[in-house]
Amino acid sequence: MDGTLMTATVAELVRQDPRLRPVFETFGINHCCGGHVGLAQAAAAAGAPLERLLTALRETQATPGTLDVRGLEPPQPLVRVLERVARLEPGETLTVVLDRRPIFLYPLLEERGLTHETDEPEPGAVRVRVRRG
Amino acid sequence: MNLSRAPCASGSDAARPVAALPLTFLATAAAAFLAAALAAPWVAAALTGHYYQPALFALTHTLTLGWITLSIIGASCQIVPAVLERPLASARAQWVAYGALLIGALGMVAHFALAEWIGLAWAAGLLAIGVLIHVVNLAVALARLPRWTFTARCTALALGGLVVTLGFGGALAINHLRPFIPSVFPMLHVHVHVALLAWVLPMVIGVAAHAYPTFLLAPEPRGWLGGLQLWGLALGVPCLAIGVLAVPGLVAPASLAVTAAIGGHLAWVAGMVRRRRQPRLDWPLRFVLTGTAGLALAATLGLGFAFEVLTGPRAAAAYGVIALGGWVSFTIAGMMLKIVPLLVWSRVYAPRVGRQSVPSVAALAWPSAERVAYALLLAGVAALALAAAAGDGRWIARAALVVAGGAVAFAAALGHALAHLRGQPPLPAVRRLPVFGAGR
Numbered sequence: 001m002d003g004t005l006m007t008a009t010v011a012e013l014v015r016q017d018p019r020l021r022p023v024f025e026t027f028g029i030n031h032c033c034g035g036h037v038g039l040a041q042a043a044a045a046a047g048a049p050l051e052r053l054l055t056a057l058r059e060t061q062a063t064p065g066t067l068d069v070r071g072l073e074p075p076q077p078l079v080r081v082l083e084r085v086a087r088l089e090p091g092e093t094l095t096v097v098l099d100r101r102p103i104f105l106y107p108l109l110e111e112r113g114l115t116h117e118t119d120e121p122e123p124g125a126v127r128v129r130v131r132r133g
Numbered sequence: 134m135n136l137s138r139a140p141c142a143s144g145s146d147a148a149r150p151v152a153a154l155p156l157t158f159l160a161t162a163a164a165a166f167l168a169a170a171l172a173a174p175w176v177a178a179a180l181t182g183h184y185y186q187p188a189l190f191a192l193t194h195t196l197t198l199g200w201i202t203l204s205i206i207g208a209s210c211q212i213v214p215a216v217l218e219r220p221l222a223s224a225r226a227q228w229v230a231y232g233a234l235l236i237g238a239l240g241m242v243a244h245f246a247l248a249e250w251i252g253l254a255w256a257a258g259l260l261a262i263g264v265l266i267h268v269v270n271l272a273v274a275l276a277r278l279p280r281w282t283f284t285a286r287c288t289a290l291a292l293g294g295l296v297v298t299l300g301f302g303g304a305l306a307i308n309h310l311r312p313f314i315p316s317v318f319p320m321l322h323v324h325v326h327v328a329l330l331a332w333v334l335p336m337v338i339g340v341a342a343h344a345y346p347t348f349l350l351a352p353e354p355r356g357w358l359g360g361l362q363l364w365g366l367a368l369g370v371p372c373l374a375i376g377v378l379a380v381p382g383l384v385a386p387a388s389l390a391v392t393a394a395i396g397g398h399l400a401w402v403a404g405m406v407r408r409r410r411q412p413r414l415d416w417p418l419r420f421v422l423t424g425t426a427g428l429a430l431a432a433t434l435g436l437g438f439a440f441e442v443l444t445g446p447r448a449a450a451a452y453g454v455i456a457l458g459g460w461v462s463f464t465i466a467g468m469m470l471k472i473v474p475l476l477v478w479s480r481v482y483a484p485r486v487g488r489q490s491v492p493s494v495a496a497l498a499w500p501s502a503e504r505v506a507y508a509l510l511l512a513g514v515a516a517l518a519l520a521a522a523a524g525d526g527r528w529i530a531r532a533a534l535v536v537a538g539g540a541v542a543f544a545a546a547l548g549h550a551l552a553h554l555r556g557q558p559p560l561p562a563v564r565r566l567p568v569f570g571a572g573r
Contacts, residue, residue: 071410073350074475075494079486086487101218104479111484 005057010042011035013057016068016080023056068097070125078105081130085114090133098126152480154227156551158207159473161235163547165199166462170540173533180450181526185321191246196457197328198238198260202295204465205336206234206267209288211472213274216284216343222273226266233263250309257306264299268292283359287339290367294331297374301327323374329456330391331370337428337464338362338398345402348418348471350410358397365394388439395432399425416503420467423511427459451522458514458536466510466543474498474550481553497553502546509539 005013014021014031024031027048035042039057043050067084069077081096082105088094096102101118109116109130118128169192176188210227214220221227240256271292278285301324308314346353369390376383402425414422434452437443443452474497482491513535520528 071350073348073411075478075483078479078483082483082486100216103214103218103220104483108483108486112487 005039005054007038009036009038013039015071017061017066018068019060019065020057023053023060026056027053029053066095066097070097070099077102078108081105081128082108085109085112085130085132088114088130088132091131093129093131096128096130098128099124101126102128152476154221154224154231155207155210156473156476156480156554158203158210158231159469159476160547160551161231162200162203162207162465163469163544165195165203165238166466167540167544169195169200170533170537173536174530177530177533178526180521180529181524182446185318187245187248191242193453193457194238194245195242196462198234198241201333201457201461201465203234203238204469205291205333206230208336208340208468208472209267209271211476212284212288212340212343213271216340217274217278217282217288219274219277222270226270230263230266230270233259233266235263237261237263250306254306254310257303261299261303264295268296283363284339284343286363287335287342290363291332291335291339294327294335294370298324298328298332319377323377325453326377327370327374329461330366330373333461334395334398335366337461338394338401340468341398341402344468344471345405345421348411349405351405351408354401354404358400361397362394362401365390365392365397369394384439388436392432392436395428399429415498416500416507417467417470417498420463420470420503420507422467423507424460424462424464424467427455427461427463427514431456431460447522447524451518454514454518454521458510458517462514463510466506470498470503470543470546473547477550477553481557497550499546499549502542502549506539506542506546509535509542511539513537513539 008016010024010029010031012035014024014035021031024042027043028046029042029048030046037045039053040050042048043053061084067080069080072080077098081094081102084094105128106116114130114132116128116130118126121127172192172195176192179186179188210221237256237258237260241253241260244250244253244256271288275285275289275292301320304314305317305320305324308317308320314320342354342359345351369387372383372387373391376385376387402422406422411418431452434443434448434455438449438452474494478492478494478497485491513532516532517529517536520532
């Protein structure tokens, strides 16, 4: 996960997981206009301690909720979802937003004993709710 | 709101995408490309004369059937589930089609080389069975589509083009046994152009509209240019065929309609490249974009023939090299270098994500081999086209050797990815571990 955190730009991280936005705001990092830089550079510019920022981002990412994997090159959406659902506890649900139906993801979810249902809340967005147990 | 629960029924082989199927088609196609490229220097002398020769027919059908058609059909096995979001009607039938296509194509190439026409007709019949199984398999899947996207329409158009290509090819094969075609060359030209413009091109533009934005990280193209591409081909190619066979006055307007369709495709690709978020063009993407430039050049030469600015077998040989080598081969090679590592990764490593550490897709690629393949194929194809136009046998042989070197490097790059299919340890019991995985 740190590999992604350290290689993606701030804007990409927020786009992939909007829950990270308040974390950046807390640390005084501009995720919109100044979001084109990497995490280390953004933290340095805002005078934020990188280790604390990373810990906060990791904790937020570790919390089940919504995962937006639109605009990522294959197989990144599949990787991100499988990494996240590995941490799902019984009874927990993860909502994933994708560009299209993840036809190759479904069997992998089923192999792991996860149930899923898919809908299309708006054109160009597919939502998959993944639930363990 | 369209709600569906578990669209891939658990344990259903028919519904579950099968990576082995497209991988087998694509690996076989790559082997055919390598075989054709290695054989090319041996038949180079034939390119100095007229193209109507058994050795050249054997070579071109190794490319068109073995390399191009098997690639496209293999890619279709991936496109239908991944892009059209529907499983193949029958994976088992597709394996039967693979067997018929492989044996049929091998038989056709061998009998072309031997100039043995009865065997050719039998092999063509077997190939036709494979083609028809594939067409029915995809048509059933298409018939179940809830909505007809641009890619779905292109796929349907291409399937029709494949059947018509098969019809013209079959007529030419029968004509060798019982001559009934008054003039073979117009029929041969129609066979070639229907194959390229009604079978290959619709699949290329259909896949491009979906796969290119996926890999370039660009918005999917929309708008009237899509209609221009579809209508330009749907109207232009039949009119071109009729024009070449019976109504010469139709050739020029039909060629303009096809060129307009190609122009629409080129404008879409240019737009995707301009608006891409992918900062770096890797070698597979450079292959694909070079193939697009090759299409523009081939279309220009095609217009030259339509308006009789270009004539003669040498110009036709150069045109064929640009179309098959510069456009189709670069496009297919680029897509293959993107898709094969992804398919191998999906088959070997995707089930392990979230359970253990897995390599990235990029780790399956071999950029150095891709770079060498790109350089040699580009130089070789350009030199081969020029040498064929000049009718210089010595330079044709040298250029063919460079192409062969490029094909070896291309095969090595694919082999590097395919090697990951072997010797993978069994999956461990499910554990929850932090994992790392990154895309290309």
